[in-house]
Amino acid sequence: MPIWDKEGNEYRVECTMTGEKLIEWRVFDPGPPWIGVAACARKASDLRIHDLRLRDDLPGPRTFLQGLFGRPAPRVTYQRRGLGTELLKLVIGYAETSRCETISGDITVEDIAANPRLVQWYQHHGFAFSPAHAVGRLAGNITRPVDQQR
Ligand SMILES: CC(C)(COP(=O)(O)OP(=O)(O)OC[C@H]1O[C@@H](n2cnc3c(N)ncnc32)[C@H](O)[C@@H]1OP(=O)(O)O)[C@@H](O)C(=O)NCCC(=O)NCCS
Secondary structure (H helix, E strand, O other): OEEEOOOOOEEEEEEEEEOOOEEEEEEEOOOOOEEEEEEEEEEOOEEEEEEEEEOOOEEOOOOHHHHHOOOOOOEEOOOOOOHHHHHHHHHHHHHHHOOOOEEEEEEEHHHHHHOOOHHHHHHHOOOEEEEOOOOOOEEEEEEEEOOOOO
């Protein structure tokens, strides 16, 4: 199944289900390696997001001069192209069809350090953020009712 970024470029998505509880979407541009993932597990009526990310560690194409001087290719990022939003739509759509009531996930201190606007990104997509009470790796929890306007 295809998804498109904000500029209209097409990406291939593979969906894998393990039993009735685990579901994962991997995004390709269009062939290996994968460039994005959303992995969820269902627990009762909650669909929990365990991993949702777009890669920023893959080498892009080398220019002629970079190749000539043996320079490493600059890295490309697949973040901020609208693909995280598309993955979230797949998660929400699956939660709707499988009659889940909520979608949730944990956000760690490391996630926020790497992406300071992560909580706002989830809030923009209808999630509420509850900060963790204990001091530790967990920064908080995000949750969203499934039956809500996108
Ligand atoms: C968080 C993440 C999944 C969002 O996916 P994405 O494809 O980058 O986000 P989208 O392109 O769909 O949405 C981006 C929009 O959100 C808002 N935004 C603002 N700051 C942002 C930021 N630091 N990161 C992501 N979105 C941001 C903007 O409106 C932005 O649109 P703009 O680029 O036109 O300004 C992705 O950035 C990512 O993989 N980050 C690293 C891993 C991570 O933190 N995963 C979540 C763990 S719970």
